[in-house]
Amino acid sequence: MKSNFLKLVLPAFAILLAVGIAFATEESNLMQPGYADTPSGPLPVQTDCLDEGQIQCKAGAYFVYKDIDLSDPLYEREE
Amino acid sequence: MSIKGIHSKLTTLFSILLTLLFVYTAVSKLMHLDTFQLRVERMPYIASYATLISWAVPFLELVIAGLLWFTRYRTLALYASFVLLGSFTIYIIIVLKYSESIPCSCGGVISALGWKDHILLNISFMVLALLGILWSKKQYNIQETQKSVQ
Numbered sequence: 001m002k003s004n005f006l007k008l009v010l011p012a013f014a015i016l017l018a019v020g021i022a023f024a025t026e027e028s029n030l031m032q033p034g035y036a037d038t039p040s041g042p043l044p045v046q047t048d049c050l051d052e053g054q055i056q057c058k059a060g061a062y063f064v065y066k067d068i069d070l071s072d073p074l075y076e077r078e079e
Numbered sequence: 080m081s082i083k084g085i086h087s088k089l090t091t092l093f094s095i096l097l098t099l100l101f102v103y104t105a106v107s108k109l110m111h112l113d114t115f116q117l118r119v120e121r122m123p124y125i126a127s128y129a130t131l132i133s134w135a136v137p138f139l140e141l142v143i144a145g146l147l148w149f150t151r152y153r154t155l156a157l158y159a160s161f162v163l164l165g166s167f168t169i170y171i172i173i174v175l176k177y178s179e180s181i182p183c184s185c186g187g188v189i190s191a192l193g194w195k196d197h198i199l200l201n202i203s204f205m206v207l208a209l210l211g212i213l214w215s216k217k218q219y220n221i222q223e224t225q226k227s228v229q
Contacts, residue, residue: 011148014095018102022110031114048114058121076121 036062037070049074086214093207094147097160100204101144105137112137123178125170139163154215161208168201 034049035042036059047064049057053075057064066072108115116133120126143163146156175194 007148010091010095011098014098015102015144018099019106021099022103022106025107026110031111031117046113046117048117077118 032066034059034064034066034074035068035070036060036064038062042068042070047074048077050077051075053077087218090153090211090214090218093157093211094153096207097157097204097211098144098147101140101160105140105144108133108137123174154212157208157211157215161205161212164201164205164208168198168205171198171201 031046031048034045034047034057036045042065043059043062045059045064047057047059049064051066051074055076057074057076064074066074112133115137116129119129119132122129125132139159140163143156143159146152146159149156171194
């Protein structure tokens with residue numbers, strides 16, 4: 001009886017906990033709007049790149065910036 | 080408590096931890112599938128399979144997490160966990176060694192870890208899966224021996 005109870009409750013608890021944590025930490029996965037520096041001018045793109053870092057973020061072959069003036073570069077997530 | 084009892088309880092504990100890891104990472108990916116796909120597209124060597132990978136990985140993770148709770152399939156699920164974690168770890172090691180840019184395709188709080196910590200986390204879970212496999216096999220052998228004696 002106890003064994004059957006645990007067999008049902010333990011996985012259900014683990015799954016609920018994991019789903020809960022996934023929703024609680026949702027923010028770290030969000031995208032932000034950016035602008036790719038294409039030959040035809042700034043192109044709006046959705047990116048998950050960060051404001052700070054070392055390697056400049058790219059969308060395809062083009063560097064991505066935070067602003068439409070292409071003055072504030074975005075950086076790759078390295079970690 | 081007998082050694083067999085401890086091993087059985089530890090295998091259950093490892094299954095809980097692997098379920099937490101797989102369900103958490105799968106749900107994190109599925110909630111923002113487009114972001115995950117975008118990140119895979121930027122990963123070296125596997126970019127051309129981004130669509131397939133972005134669906135297959137969370138699907139596999141959920142299937143493995145489910146199978147861990149069916150006694151009949153637990154060993155299979157532990158093998159699958161070991162292989163999945165192992166493939167990812169080998170891929171990270173190859174990328175770290177040979178690629179210049181290494182964008183992160185991880186999700187949730189795991190993205191706060193560095194690549195080396197990520198490898199350590201994966202290896203720790205691989206060890207849990209391996210111990211689970213060994214102890215499940217031992218338990219199966221003991222049960223078979225008991226059956227043949229009776």
